[in-house]
Each structure stands twice: as C-alpha cells, then as structure tokens.
Amino acid sequence: MTNPDVTVVDYGVGNLLSVQRGLEHCGAQVALSSDPDVVAEASRVVLPGVGAFANAMEALRARGLVPAIRELARRRAPLLGICLGMQLLLDESEEFGLTEGLGLIPGRVVPVPTVTARGEAQKIPHIGWNALQYAEACHQWRGSLLEDNRPGQAVYFVHSFMAVPADPVHRLADCLYGGSRVAAVIARGSITGCQFHPEKSGAVGLKILRKFCAD
Amino acid sequence: MRNIRIIGRLDIKGPNLIKGVHLEGLRVIGSPAEHARRYYEQGVDELIYMDCVASLYGRNHLGDIVRSAAENIFVPMTVGGGIRSIDDATQILRAGADKVAVNTAAVAGPELITHIARRFGSQCMVLSIEAKQIGPQRWEVYTDNGRERTGLDVVDWVKRGVAMGAGEILLTSVDREGTRKGFDIDLVRAVSAEVAVPVIASGGMGSAEDLVEVVLRGGADAVAMADILHYRRAAIADIRAAARAAGLSVRDYDQS
Numbered sequence: 188m189t190n191p192d193v194t195v196v197d198y199g200v201g202n203l204l205s206v207q208r209g210l211e212h213c214g215a216q217v218a219l220s221s222d223p224d225v226v227a228e229a230s231r232v233v234l235p236g237v238g239a240f241a242n243a244m245e246a247l248r249a250r251g252l253v254p255a256i257r258e259l260a261r262r263r264a265p266l267l268g269i270c271l272g273m274q275l276l277l278d279e280s281e282e283f284g285l286t287e288g289l290g291l292i293p294g295r296v297v298p299v300p301t302v303t304a305r306g307e308a309q310k311i312p313h314i315g316w317n318a319l320q321y322a323e324a325c326h327q328w329r330g331s332l333l334e335d336n337r338p339g340q341a342v343y344f345v346h347s348f349m350a351v352p353a354d355p356v357h358r359l360a361d362c363l364y365g366g367s368r369v370a371a372v373i374a375r376g377s378i379t380g381c382q383f384h385p386e387k388s389g390a391v392g393l394k395i396l397r398k399f400c401a402d
Numbered sequence: 403m404r405n406i407r408i409i410g411r412l413d414i415k416g417p418n419l420i421k422g423v424h425l426e427g428l429r430v431i432g433s434p435a436e437h438a439r440r441y442y443e444q445g446v447d448e449l450i451y452m453d454c455v456a457s458l459y460g461r462n463h464l465g466d467i468v469r470s471a472a473e474n475i476f477v478p479m480t481v482g483g484g485i486r487s488i489d490d491a492t493q494i495l496r497a498g499a500d501k502v503a504v505n506t507a508a509v510a511g512p513e514l515i516t517h518i519a520r521r522f523g524s525q526c527m528v529l530s531i532e533a534k535q536i537g538p539q540r541w542e543v544y545t546d547n548g549r550e551r552t553g554l555d556v557v558d559w560v561k562r563g564v565a566m567g568a569g570e571i572l573l574t575s576v577d578r579e580g581t582r583k584g585f586d587i588d589l590v591r592a593v594s595a596e597v598a599v600p601v602i603a604s605g606g607m608g609s610a611e612d613l614v615e616v617v618l619r620g621g622a623d624a625v626a627m628a629d630i631l632h633y634r635r636a637a638i639a640d641i642r643a644a645a646r647a648a649g650l651s652v653r654d655y656d657q658s
Contacts, residue, residue, distance in 0.1 A: 204498045208472050238523045310598055310623070312525045312569060316405050316447055316653035341405065341653040343447075343478055345500075345525045364404075387478045387500065389445070 193400060194229035196256070196272075197221045198246040206235050206269065209386030213397040223255035231399070232259055236271030240280040240296060240348070243271055244288065253289065260291050263377040267332070267399050273373065273380030274350050282348050292375045294352035304366025313364050316341040317383075319371055322358035331359055332379050332402070333372060335394045342371070342381075342388035349382065405651050406617050407624035408641060409448045410441040410631055411604060414483070415455050416463055421632055423580035425532065425547040428454065431632045434467050441631060442475045444638040445655040449475065450503065450572065450602075450626055452530075453483025454547055465497045472498025480572070482530050491518050495526070503572050505530040506545040509552050509559075512566055519567025524599075529568035531556060533589055534576045541589055548576035557592055564597045571601045572626065578606030580629060585612055590620030602626050610636060610644030617650055 193210050195203055197219040207217045210233065220226055234256065236243050247253050260266055268276045277288045280296035288296070303309045320338045321327075328334055344362065350370045352358050360372040362383075373380045379399070385392035412434050413420050419437050422428040431437070438449055449471070453464045468481055481494045482503025491502045502522075508515050508529060519527040532548050533541040533556045541556035552559075560571055573593055575586035585606045594601040603616045604626035616622045630636050645652045 202495055202498065202500055204469070204496060205472055205476075205500070208474075208498070209476055212474070212476070237526065238521075308598065310404075310600055314525060314570065314600055315407050315624070318654060339654055341655075345478075347525070384478075384500075386476060389442070389476050393476060 192229070193217050193231045193233060194226060195219050195233045195235060196226055196252060198243070198250055198252060200236055200238050200243055200246060200271070202237065203235060205386045206233060209393060209396050210400060213393060213400045215400040221250050221252070223251040226252060227255040227258040229259060229264060231265045232256070232267070234266065234268040234272035234275065236269065236275060238271060240271065240274060240282040240288070241286040243275060244286055247275070256289055257291070260378055265399060265402055266291075266378045268380040269386070270346060270382060270384055273382050274348060276373070276378060276380045277350055277352070280348065291378050292352055292357050292373055292380065293354060294350060294357070296348050296350050299347055299349050299364065299369065300367045302365070307365075309365040312345060312347040313369065314345050315343070317344055317362040317364065319360045319362060322355065322361045322370070323368070324355040325359050328359060331372075331374055332395050332398045333359060335398055336391060340391045342383040342385065342392055344383045346382060350380065404623070405653050406622070406645060407447040407602075408638060408645075408652065409450055409602060409624055409626045410438070410446045411450045411452065411626040411628040412438060413628065414451055414453050414464060414467060417467070419632070420454065421580060421629055424576055425454070425574075425579050435470060437632060438471050438475055441638065442477060445642065445653075446477060446638050447653055448478045448480065448624070450480045451482070452503065465493060468494060468499050469497040480528055482528070482572070487514070488517050488521055491522065495522065501526050501528050501570070503528040503530040505532060508563065509543065509545050509554065512562065515563055515566040515568050519569065524567050524569030527568050528570045528572050529560070529563040530572040530574070531560065532574050532576050533586070535586070535589070539588060539592060541592070544576055548579075556589070557596055560593050560597055564599050568599065570599055571597065573601055573603060575605035579604070581606055582608035582629060584608055585616040585620060585622075587616055587620045590616055590622050594621035594623070600624060610641045613641060613645060614648040614650060618648075
C-alpha cells in the first residue's frame with residue numbers, strides 16, 4: 188500500500204511545518220510546493236494560510252497559483268483550505284477593502300462581530316478552543332471530512348474575519364462566538380475549508396486530517 | 403462564555419526544562435520534550451516555551467526543542483526568549499511555533515511589535531510582560547527575567563503594546579512566580595480591564611482554586627501554569643474539572 192500524497196501549497200505564509208507534521212502523523216507523504224504545475228496536477232492539496240487576505244491572494248497570484256488551484260478544483264481533486272486558506276476559497280473579502288478571492292465557494296469574508304449578541308464588546312481576534320456544532324442547514328456530517336467527528340468537540344480557532352457562504356448548504360459546521368454563529372467548516376464537492384486549525388486541535392483535529400488523507 | 407485556556411508553561415535553559423522562584427534560582431526539572439508530551443496527552447490547551455537565558459546571552463536554543471515538539475504535539479505553541487527581530491520570529495515560526503512572545507526587545511524598540519504584527523498578524527504577536535509591584539495598584543515592567551527595571555508602568559505599556567499591534571498579553575507576576583501563593587489578581591484585573599485582547603495570567607498558581615479566582619476576579623482569558631504541572635501537584639484533567647465545577651467554561655476534552 189502506498190502512502191497518500193498530499194501537496195501543501197507553499198506561498199510564503201504561515202506555519203507550514205505544523206500542517207506537514209499533522210498530515211504525516213496521519214500517514215500521508217507530504218510535499219511542499221509553490222509550483223503551479225505541481226499544484227494543478229496534485230492528487231490532494233492543502234491550502235494553508237495565516238495573515239492578511241490581500242497579501243495572500245497577491246502571493247498566490249505572483250506565483251501563478253490562482254489558475255493552478257482553480258484547475259485542481261475543476262478536476263475535483265480534494266482541496267482543504269485551513270484558516271486564511273479557507274477564507275481564500277470564497278469570492279471576496281472585506282479585509283482592508285474588498286479583495287477578490289479564489290471564487291470556489293460562493294460567498295464573502297466579513298469581520299467577526301465586535302459585539303456579542305447581547306450587545307457587549309467582544310474580544311477580537313477569536314482565539315481559543317470552541318465546540319463544533321451542526322450548521323443550521325446541516326444535520327449530519329456523513330460523507331464529509333467531519334464524518335469521524337461529533338458535535339461538541341472543541342477545535343482551535345485564531346481569526347478576526349469569518350467566511351459567510353452565500354448558500355447555507357455549503358456550511359457544515361459552526362461554532363458560537365459571543366452568541367453569533369461563525370462558520371467553522373464549509374464544503375462544496377471536493378473542496379473543504381476549516382476556519383480552525385486541525386493541525387493544532389489535538390486528536391479531534393487529526394481525525395479531520397486523517398479523513399482528508401484517506402478520502 | 404468563552405472557554406478559558408489552560409496553558410502549560412515550559413521555561414527552558416539550554417536543553418533543559420527549568421523552574422525558579424521569582425524567575426530566579428533556576429532548578430533543572432528534566433526534559434522539555436517529555437513534559438510537553440505529557441501535558442499534550444493530558445489535554446493541555448496550549449504550550450508556552452520561554453528561553454530564560456536567551457535575552458542575557460543573545461542566543462536562542464529553542465529552535466530544536468520546538469522543531470521536535472512539532473512532530474508529535476498538535477496544540478498551539480507560543481515561543482519567547484531572545485526574539486529580537488523579524489528574522490528571529492520567522493525562524494521560530496518555521497520551526498513550528500504559532501506565536502512569538504516578545505519582552506526585552508519590545509521594550510528596547512517597540513516598533514518590533516508592529517513589524518511582527520504586520521508581517522504575521524496580531525494573533526501571532528504576544529507581548530510578554532514581567533511585572534513587579536512598586537506601590538498600591540502600581541506595577542513596573544521588568545525585562546531579562548525580572549532583573550532589569552524599565553521605568554515603564556505596566557498598564558501604560560500594555561495599552562501602548564496593543565495599540566502597536568500586540569494580539570495577546572502574557573502577564574507574568576515576578577512577585578508571585580514560583581511561589582504557589584496564587585496569582586496577582588489586582589495586576590491581572592488592572593490589565594484585563596484596559597485592553598480588548600486576551601490576557602494570559604502567569605505566575606503563582608498553587609491550586610486549581612487560584613485559576614478560578616484569577617478568571618472570575620481578575621478577568622484572565624487564559625492561565626499559564628508550570629510548577630503545579632512539573633511537580634505533578636495536579637493533572638490537567640483535575641484542573642479542568644475544578645474549573646468546570648466552579649462554573650467556568652473549558653474545552654470539552656472528550657475525544658471519542
């Protein structure tokens with residue numbers, strides 16, 4: 188049996204080592220690449236990301252990776268965006284003015300609410316462990332990367348902006364932050380995005396990575 | 403209510419995990435890798451690594467320790483001690499750290515806070531503060547493990563640091579550190595009342611009750627602990643259970 192191959196997109200942002208180690212822990216053979224041809228033809232791709240949306244899109248564009256990732260998605264090869272990498276999957280982001288994203292899942296990235304549902308000031312960024320729950324239009328996680336997980340399990344978030352898919356059907360899991368729903372996992376076909384860091388979420392997060400490697 | 407984070411703090415000198423009192427009189431505890439692994443398996447929410455002598459000698463031993471920890475520890479790691487530049491921060495993040503904690507170099511040149519925050523995001527830039535009480539409701543910022551005075555008022559410095567881009571505050575009471583006498587609640591409250599970013603209380607945890615108190619009365623968002631874990635005075639599950647029993651919200655660690 189050969190190890191599954193996972194290509195992690197290396198475009199100069201984020202802690203790639205932890206993503207790589209997490210995937211390797213799940214049995215994957217991992218390669219980092221910034222080569223658009225490699226990414227476009229990869230069997231599975233993780234798009235990581237930390238930092239600002241516009242910088243990340245610029246870094247992807249400068250390396251010719253935007254068409255490569257779109258080609259990968261067109262081929263229906265599994266793609267997992269993590270944190271900012273998840274936000275990049277959407278059409279656009281409001282972070283520092285409106286910036287165009289990859290447009291693979293319809294929707295927009297907006298700021299995490301700065302007040303709670305009860306009108307109190309809320310700490311931003313949203314940092315810490317928060318429990319996954321079913322999104323409003325989702326009642327089970329079978330067939331998704333969350334198949335081996337269950338509502339109530341906590342995962343590690345660090346973010347100031349959040350994804351709002353235009354179609355609620357693309358929303359699998361949410362967490363509650365200050366009483367507001369924040370999209371935690373979004374998916375469309377072979378494409379999945381996690382707002383939290385599965386590679387930093389202990390055994391619960393590793394289940395998601397393992398599922399991604401096995402799919 | 404958001405989950406309170408339970409953070410294991412590992413003070414490092416050379417290759418060793420060490421522990422002192424008031425950040426001094428350092429005693430070797432053992433292997434950082436073994437302790438970190440144990441805390442991870444017990445369900446710690448995060449780890450903080452602090453190189454205690456890096457800022458004195460201008461070198462950093464942490465890269466290797468962090469790199470090997472990243473192989474089998476899958477919770478967030480904050481690393482500090484001797485981080486003086488964007489290059490230092492880049493290297494430690496590449497080694498597997500998620501956030502950098504900066505103290506001495508930020509006091510010497512506060513623009514480093516902004517540079518790190520712009521480059522890696524505020525969530526990555528932890529302002530580490532060593533505080534000593536100098537009067538009623540007054541604390542001074544110290545550097546170099548509580549050895550050097552700065553003349554800076556802690557609350558003023560925190561406000562400035564946050565304005566410059568710090569995304570989190572690691573607040574260590576030098577007076578309480580290693581004493582097991584409980585956290586400096588007044589200090590934590592004075593800081594957490596002034597800033598919107600998360601505050602990690604550090605220094606003095608003698609029992610789980612101290613954690614409850616610094617959260618409820620001090621307004622801490624996270625609690626760093628060392629001695630209580632290193633000497634096995636309590637396991638993380640006990641601390642989590644005590645916090646929950648007191649009505650605090652903590653991570654559900656049931657992984658099944």
